[in-house]
Amino acid sequence: MFKHILLPTDGSDISLRGVQLGIELARSCGARIYALHVIPPFHTFTYVAEMLAATEATYMEGAVERAEHYVADVRDLAAKAGVASDGGHVVSDVPSDWIVHEAQRHQCDLIVMASHGWSGITKLLLGSETQRVLQTSPVPVLVCR
Template sequence: MFKSILLPTDGSQLSERATATAIEFAKIHGARMTAVSVIQPLPFVPMADAAVLPDAGVFDREMRVNMQAGLDKVLAAASAAGVECDTVLGEAINPYEVIVKVAEERHCDIILMASHGRKGLNKLFLGSETQKVLAHTHLPVLVLR
């Protein structure tokens, strides 16, 4: 039934646990996986005229290196388990847009993704990418915690 799985990952421990589940799911269904990570640009909120800002170029390079390292871990784990896997490193202000787009472009049957389960002010300020994916895709989404 499921032949192509999309696994969004942010390199967190929660995402690493979701990776193990996604690999087992892929093995059971004889499916291939696509892992996707999204680099978000440095958020800029001017608080004062003399604000000290981090170097956006350094921020971008560090994010790119960290996200690629996370994707490489997924690729290695899938390979060790005998699951075909490729990776996509996207860039967007809103990660859900890249996740939904890649799922459509790769003709995925399902999205397996971790949710941090934030509540209260954390959910308000940090948002929920999982909720946004659910709202913008027609695909089934398996939410892992």
């Protein structure tokens, strides 16, 4: 049925539930997975260029390290389940756009994602990024609660 499943992750517990469901589905279908973490870019209000550069560099170093950790965790879970995997990260203010873009770029035929993630009040509702993926994805989206 499905051959290649995109699993977005933000490192949250709910995101991990989506990842686990996606891996189980991939195992049952004989599919492979692609793990994706979208790093929010650094934003600040300052006029001191040296401070901005040092702070942004520190932020990006930590963000990339976390992204690599999140993707490695997904790939480890996939390996334990006997599911082929790959993964990566991108930097964007609009995660939903990149989730859809990466699904198309990697020729994924399903996106499995959590209903919400780390984003404040939207934890109580269907997450805005999830909603945007549902609205714009040309491939099916399975939403996990």
